[in-house]
Amino acid sequence: MKRNVFVLSLLFPLSLAFGQWSGYMSTSGKSEMDGGLGMTWIDNQAYYNISLQPDLSIGKVGIGLNINLLYNVNNGKFYSQDWKDRQTGKTDWTRIFRYIRYGHKGDPVYSRLGALDAERLGHGFILNFYNNQIDYEGRKNGLTLDLDFGYFGFETMTNSLARLEVIGGRGYVRPLWGSDLPILRRLGLGASAVSDADKGLKEMDPENKVTTVWGVDVELPLIKSSALAMMVYADHAKIQNYGSGQTVGFRTDFGDLTGWLGLVVNVERRFMGKEFIAPYFGPFYEILRSTTVGELIDFYKTIGGDEAGIPDAYRNILGPIQVDQKMLLPMMTEKRNAWYGALDLNFFKLVRVLGSYQKVDKFANSGALHFGAGLSQNIPYLAAEASYDKRGIGTFKDIRTLDYRSVARVGLGYKVKPYLLLYLDYIWNFVWDPAKEQYKPQERFQPRLAFRYPLNF
Numbered sequence: 001m002k003r004n005v006f007v008l009s010l011l012f013p014l015s016l017a018f019g020q021w022s023g024y025m026s027t028s029g030k031s032e033m034d035g036g037l038g039m040t041w042i043d044n045q046a047y048y049n050i051s052l053q054p055d056l057s058i059g060k061v062g063i064g065l066n067i068n069l070l071y072n073v074n075n076g077k078f079y080s081q082d083w084k085d086r087q088t089g090k091t092d093w094t095r096i097f098r099y100i101r102y103g104h105k106g107d108p109v110y111s112r113l114g115a116l117d118a119e120r121l122g123h124g125f126i127l128n129f130y131n132n133q134i135d136y137e138g139r140k141n142g143l144t145l146d147l148d149f150g151y152f153g154f155e156t157m158t159n160s161l162a163r164l165e166v167i168g169g170r171g172y173v174r175p176l177w178g179s180d181l182p183i184l185r186r187l188g189l190g191a192s193a194v195s196d197a198d199k200g201l202k203e204m205d206p207e208n209k210v211t212t213v214w215g216v217d218v219e220l221p222l223i224k225s226s227a228l229a230m231m232v233y234a235d236h237a238k239i240q241n242y243g244s245g246q247t248v249g250f251r252t253d254f255g256d257l258t259g260w261l262g263l264v265v266n267v268e269r270r271f272m273g274k275e276f277i278a279p280y281f282g283p284f285y286e287i288l289r290s291t292t293v294g295e296l297i298d299f300y301k302t303i304g305g306d307e308a309g310i311p312d313a314y315r316n317i318l319g320p321i322q323v324d325q326k327m328l329l330p331m332m333t334e335k336r337n338a339w340y341g342a343l344d345l346n347f348f349k350l351v352r353v354l355g356s357y358q359k360v361d362k363f364a365n366s367g368a369l370h371f372g373a374g375l376s377q378n379i380p381y382l383a384a385e386a387s388y389d390k391r392g393i394g395t396f397k398d399i400r401t402l403d404y405r406s407v408a409r410v411g412l413g414y415k416v417k418p419y420l421l422l423y424l425d426y427i428w429n430f431v432w433d434p435a436k437e438q439y440k441p442q443e444r445f446q447p448r449l450a451f452r453y454p455l456n457f
Contacts, residue, residue: 031056031455036423038448046073049446053098056455060107064098064114081137081431094141108148113161116142117387118283118370121155122170125235125247125270126213127194127281129356129370129389130166132159134286134407136429136442151177159286166281166289168194172217186221192237194281196289196326211326212240213280229253242329243275249340262346270338270358275329277303278338283370283389283407287430287439288325295404295438300328302368302392302405304336304360337361350376367393377452383413383421402428404441413450423450 034053039046047070056063070079085092099114119130119142132140140160147153156169172190179185195212215237223230231251238244249268254261272278288299293314301307309331342356353373360366367390374385389407393399402408406428413423425446430439 036448036450041445062101066098110146128279129283137431190217243273245272245276264344266342268340272336304363365394386410421450
């Protein structure tokens with residue numbers, strides 16, 4: 001399935017990068033009440049839509065709710081898939097809570113429960129931009145907890161607090177933290193491990209083993225101040241029973257230059273050995289852990305897999321037999337190198353753009369893009385935000401086309417009054433098709449009359 005999204009590409013330049021995205025959200029850091037009335041089209045089926053999305057911030061505590069009711073115009077029934085747990089068939093009322101958090105990523109104490117739209121551990125070589133919301137109707141409540149005590153600290157995450165499927169953590173120490181050495185006191189040594197504890201499917205994987213990726217890393221902040229921070233780092237990762245890889249990189253944070261420009265630049269050179277994928281737990285992992293042979297082979301080609309490495313047994317499978325990403329590892333018979341770059345630009349605190357891109361050497365269709373953008377709510381008349389993930393990029397045409405390699409969310413609004421907007425949400429995501437026993441893309445249009453009102457507490 002493909003859909004041209006030229007209009008979407010026009011919205012991107014307008015658009016503040018949100019790692020955590022849900023319709024029209026607060027960017028002020030203050031409590032706000034969001035809601036709206038309108039229509040929603042899901043795969044050309046019309047629904048009346050009533051939504052309430054308050055974003056509450058009290059000190060370091062933040063709570064985001066998501067109450068979204070869809071009423072079918074034709075049969076007079078509410079759309080229940082948004083509220084049902086696919087595995088149990090029961091209504092999951094916890095989906096009312098989009099997230100509950102304490103602090104922000106990078107703070108000495110940070111925790112978040114609920115939606116993990118762009119989760120990362122360490123430098124992102126093992127787990128990067130993980131999204132537990134990619135299956136829109138099967139959204140999960142994950143958990144992250146980070147603590148930094150100076151001398152040591154840790155980062156932890158799970159994609160699902162209820163089922164504890166993907167579980168990971170990184171611990172680190174700064175052995176010279178208490179010294180007077182100007183640079184070496186910030187030297188950090190880390191170790192990470194991430195496992196998919198859900199043993200998955202048995203059709204083509206009778207051994208059904210847990211997949212674990214572990215790694216070690218070193219980082220050295222050369223400069224650290226409010227105006228400029230610079231760090232160099234290196235990582236080594238190993239997939240248990242399979243191959244390994246390394247990366248070296250640097251990150252420069254120019255802070256708030258002259259009070260109007262914030263800029264962060266990150267560049268890595270990645271060396272991926274045989275039977276290795278980096279990052280193994282990426283933005284599409286939630287669907288690649290239970291997918292079809294055809295979709296898995298397509299992903300294999302986009303990460304530098306050689307056509308000759310596809311087993312004949314896979315080529316002859318026509319039915320929707322479920323498989324997982326681990327089956328690709330024996331097929332990665334060649335070493336691959338790749339460039340990875342990321343950019344975070346905050347211009348006048350009015351427009352923010354975030355992007356990252358990985359390209360495997362000598363493989364034309366191996367580009368992988370993560371993008372986010374948006375406007376500050378201080379801009380009059382217009383409201384805009386967007387997020388986009390795409391793999392298998394070879395040309396610009398691939399970027400502006402939505403298909404089974406894409407996840408996209410865009411919101412665009414016109415402020416009729418300071419607290420009243422004409423707003424359009426567009427969502428391209430994935431849902432489970434029980435008839436075919438596989439994931440399929442789902443498209444949603446949600447035009448509505450939205451309101452946003454500050455709450456003074």
